[in-house]
């Protein structure tokens with residue numbers, strides 16, 4: 001075995017002699033949760049940034065050790081992957097070469113939490129090695145890479161899951177259920193207006209997210225969540241997108257700029273000054289390892305190369321005749337959103353976010369009295385679950401790692417087609433902004449939009 005790209009293999013074998021030959025990893029075990037015999041899945045992860053090490057690193061070890069085994073991690077940055085190994089704990093092996101990790105460790109499933117622009121490489125490489133894939137959103141950042149993933153999925157026949165955790169918060173599941181149960185009839189129009197606060201936007205502007213070539217712009221990186229939710233709620237595919245977007249305040253519009261926050265002459269004046277060295281975890285993950293790959297985590301938010309947008313508006317036509325009016329206003333004091341559906345038999349509204357944070361959301365139902373059997377307006381209150389993203393993350397993780405055969409009546413688990421159909425709206429919106437013209441989905445990828453998804 002080539003030792004060049006592998007960190008701590010020797011140590012790993014020494015400390016986990018019993019497991020090194022796979023005798024435990026591949027063997028049946030008694031599931032405490034279900035009381036039945038099942039294979040324990042062997043997992044590996046690529047991309048040991050803040051998401052990878054927490055959501056799928058520590059979290060898997062802390063909460064899913066009975067059902068899955070995270071055996072190995074990989075990152076292009078040797079310093080970061082070494083720190084990640086320590087942070088996650090356990091007897092992980094760590095690599096800087098994905099092929100080598102997959103060849104050596106032979107995991108059942110590869111978890112992809114790397115930078116958005118390399119997801120497609122990692123998804124395809126994983127499938128080539130016979131792995132199923134669990135990938136973070138966005139599936140990828142442009143139409144060519146999306147096409148490559150679709151072709152590889154056909155070729156290798158592996159299962160690919162996109163972790164759209166925004167589908168899982170209990171109140172969103174309730175909205176989906178109400179629409180599926182016909183409360184508002186056929187959906188004709190959707191209003192979704194999402195706000196990201198200054199400090200949240202700042203975190204995007206500081207990192208690779210500020211460059212289209214890495215994150216596809218927020219049209220893809222962030223809005224993929226929102227477009228996927230709408231596609232899923234109304235169970236239809238987009239056919240055409242018309243959009244406009246602009247960058248204000250950040251990037252070249254800024255009043256001054258420095259190399260990065262740590263060594264900037266304007267720290268007293270800059271409303272976005274952040275001292276990363278005061279944050280131990282970020283410092284260990286990023287600052288101490290930037291000499292390996294030049295990934296600077298506290299970049300200047302006014303650097304001239306930023307080419308994404310802070311203000312986004314789109315009109316999306318759907319194959320079932322519905323229209324979506326969408327905006328992402330990524331530079332306000334407020335963080336939250338407005339979501340509404342107008343159907344033939346009524347209207348649903350959800351307004352979420354704001355301060356102070358609530359531990360529940362309210363769904364307002366307004367009947368269209370002429371056509372609906374229901375006469376009364378109603379407010380349906382749904383409590384958030386515990387855990388990240390309004391309680392959605394643990395529900396999704398249980399389905400992924402504890403109970404993969406759990407019934408899925410709301411079709412919350414997403415695959416490649418869902419991933420493509422969500423990013424492609426953002427890709428079309430980016431192109432529409434550039435050209436000033438509407439963009440048809442069928443001109444971008446080999447997928448026929450379906451009026452009603454099967």
Ligand SMILES: NC(=O)c1ccc[n+]([C@@H]2O[C@H](COP(=O)([O-])OP(=O)(O)OC[C@H]3O[C@@H](n4cnc5c(N)ncnc54)[C@H](O)[C@@H]3O)[C@@H](O)[C@H]2O)c1
Nearest residue numbers: 047048049050051052075076113114115116118136137138
């Ligand atoms: N679903 C959610 O709510 C949610 C939340 C946060 C992040 N994410 C997603 O998780 C992913 C990671 O986000 P993050 O905030 O941890 O980013 P990050 O920049 O902290 O981590 C990305 C990691 O990928 C590594 N990487 C880059 N190129 C690589 C390559 N060729 N091979 C191996 N590793 C490579 C980097 O070195 C870095 O460690 C992104 O796709 C992001 O969209 C999803």
